[in-house]
Amino acid sequence: EAQVTQNPRYLITVTGKKLTVTCSQNMNHEYMSWYRQDPGLGLRQIYYSMNVEVTDKGDVPEGYKVSRKEKRNFPLILESPSPNQTSLYFCASSISGPREKLFFGSGTQLSVL
């Protein structure tokens, strides 16, 4: 089944404790992206990747890192999480870029205490 797999689904952590949210797609998509969703603000883009080893900042990249060592994987890293990073996070992918429809993972609800 074609899908974007995101883990974990829920995560509670404390300020400053490094964490990684994993994202994997099995559709051979070139483009992958991370979003955070906050009430009243909609989805905001954190980072995106056009292909292996090609990543760039979205609109809200501060406090986040990403890597794209393999085409299928695009992990999101929070090296020193802070409470303002408490949010619902979605990974998404598309065939070749933002002109194509996005396929979303099931989301990660992160709480930073």
Place this chain on the structure above:
Amino acid sequence: GQNIDQPTEMTATEGAIVQINCTYQTSGFNGLFWYQQHAGEAPTFLSYNVLDGLEEKGRFSSFLSRSKGYSYLLLKELQMKDSASYLCAVSSGGFKTIFGAGTRLFVKA
């Protein structure tokens, strides 16, 4: 700046027709998407418009006017399962997609 506006909430009756509007101001335009998002779930693709006019897909239709920076999503024969948030998104040039805050639709019996 770049901005997408859509109503926060709408209520409609089962079996009726509802129109959800979206206006946008972006630095570039490579197409407009509508996504559906049920509570606690991921967004799923509904429609894509890149040229002016109406795109119809079953009970759902989407309209685009690029000169007016305006789109709407039309839902016909509303069902209870259509209660969800509807997200308007613009591929704004480069590699970015900008999302509106979403419209929560409540369908009542």
